[in-house]
Amino acid sequence: MRKAKQMEAHPFFTSLYAAISLSFFLQLSLASDTMTLNQSISDGDTLVSFGHNFELGFFSPGDSKNRYLGIWYKITPGTVVWVANKDNPITDSHGVLTFSKNERLVLLNQTRSIIWSSNSSKEAENPVARLLNSGNLVLEDSTSKNTESCLWQSFDYLTNSWIAGMKIGLNKDTGLDQYLTSWKSTNDPSNGDCTYKIQNDGLPQMVLSKAGITKFRNGPWNGLRFNGIPPGPVYRPVLVFTEDKLFGYSEPYNNSVITRVTLNQSGLLNLYILQERSTEWAFVAIVPNDPCDNYGECGTNSVCRIYKSPICECLNGFIPKSLQKRDIYDWSSGCIRRKQLDCQRGEGFAKVVRVKLPDLLDVWLNKSMNLKECNAECLKNCSCIAYAISSINGTGCLMWFGDLIDIRELTTENIGQDIYIRLSASEQESIHDLNKKKKLVIIPVTSIVSGMLILVFVLQIIWKKRKTKKGEHWDLPLFDFDTIATATNNFSSANMLGVGGFGPVYKVI
Incomplete structure (x- = not known):
């Protein structure tokens, strides 16, 4: 009997065991990545993705005391990546995420009013909410065999x-x-x-x-x-x-x-x-x-070059619209044409290389044209002011018909594209003449520099030769003391010719 008495469970320990078991069960439930139709998440509970990358629960951002349902990185809880009720905060800790009668996800406040819902139009026989390891909260039908589809997902919002x-x-x-x-x-x-x-x-x-x-x-x-x-x-x-x-x-x-x-x-x-x-x-x-990233930093019809000072420069054929603003480095008014296009024979294009193409405000696109075809198409349309190839595979014709804005030169290799700016016949001729004058200047300058280099080289050779000859003519033989004493008869006064600045001078015999 005594043994049997020892085996009797005391009511206190029975209740304690039940409470511990219930607490352990709840912890296991809250550590899950899934919420089923008969479950809910209260403030303080969380869902954790299978790989422990993300966590869903209630949080308060910054110094706010309002509560929001959100998803954050498990390893860095302060990094929130999604918020459900961002426009309708809960002012206390009585928020609950659960399923509605029509089997949607709903967020309830203390008065059981719906302040957010998943708004899914699809129906499910047995809906479950699952937090994926990607951070995506999805609403699924557990009876569906299609594992790729979902009724709703947070990644859409x-x-x-x-x-x-x-x-x-x-x-x-x-x-x-x-x-x-x-x-x-x-x-x-x-x-x-x-x-x-x-x-x-x-x-x-x-x-x-x-x-x-x-x-x-x-x-x-x-x-x-x-x-x-x-x-x-x-x-x-x-x-x-x-x-x-x-x-x-x-x-x-x-x-x-x-x-x-x-x-x-x-x-x-x-x-x-x-x-x-x-x-x-x-x-x-x-x-x-950087400043060149700012939209339209240099105004219209200009290019931004971050490595230059000033960073803004008008495109070929254009001048600053306001010289006063330009002088104080204000390019907001942009640039205007030096000479208006008249669609006459002789018009051409100036190439601007490796740039971010201007904004697509007034454009025309043909995806099949190549560069040569695009050039011809733009040239025959008097309203076309610039063109570029849209694809890096060499096809696709983009043509602009209004002011060009937000062009920047790109310094990184293998990015950026070329654009061709239309110029009037007179502008084209001026550029041609300028390039011709540059060539004419370069040729004589190059000849003069080359001639000077050759002259310096020849003079250096002559100087070295003369130096060598002078050295051979003035080199004097060296004699020891005994030879000199014998030649001057032991420095006899009869052999002395006179006295110089460095002493007596003797003749040798």
Whole structure:
């Protein structure tokens, strides 16, 4: 009986064991990457992706006390890459993420009011929410055999961060317009006034705007990359360009390096990398990076060269519109033609090499023409003021019909493209005459310099020869003391000729 008594469980320990077991179960549940139909996530709970790369839960940005549902890097919790209720904060710690009756993801506040939902139009028999190791929160149907499709995903609704797997672009089928939007401040993730998106005016280009005003663009897509930017140091850009879809994304060269791009409230794009086994983000690049990156820094019909002073210069055939502004290094008014085009015989083009092509404001594109055909097409159209080949494979004719803006010379090799600026017949003749005069000047100058070099060389040879001859004529023989004493009869006074500045002078016998 005593043994049996010892085996009886005390009610206190039974309750304690049950509480510990429940706590352990909850911890296991919260450490999962999946939330099922009958589960929810409260403030303090999180989902963690399978590979422990990302975590989903509630957070407060900066000094704010408001609560938001977001996703961040597990290894650096302060680096938030997505926010659900960015425009509708929760003012307490009673927020709950759960499923609605129509099987959507919904975020509820303390009064059980919906302040955010996934807005999925698709229905599922058994929906589950899963946080992928890419940082993408997806709503799936667990009974579906199609593992590639999802009912909804957070990657379709970007905030201020662009990470691997996210796409920027436009999908005509779904109507989704995906682009980066800055936070209003470090304490407020609601939409700021800066955006970074793909703009398609015949050819896609990435455009950074602030309050609707363009601040930077990286040039049109040339088939390999965007025309105005060098290859990325840690990733390569990829563009999908069809009738129904237009989006870009990045592919890392090395999967051990994590990359992210953040658009801040000042309108600056910052690129960071996180090396394997590191817990600190390293800053790599910023855009805009220098004054020539600023949209239209030099005004119209000019080119920006960052290595020159001043950095702005009118294109061939153009002069500053305002000399007063130019003298104080204000190029905002740009340049105007020195002589207007009259579409007469003799007009031609001045080539400007290795530049970011001007903005596509008033252009015409033919994707099949080559350089020669493009030249002829522009020349026969009196309104065409410039042309360039759009693709690096040598095809695609781009023609401009208005002022040229935002051209910059690129110093990095193997990037940038050539553009041909139309000149009037008189301007073309002036350039031809100037080049001819330069050649005429170069020829005599070259001859004079060559003649002087030859003369110096000849004089040097003559001087060396004379020096050698003089040395042979004035070299004196050397005698020892005994020989000299014998020759002067031991310095006899009878042999002394006289006295000089260095002493007596003797004759020898």
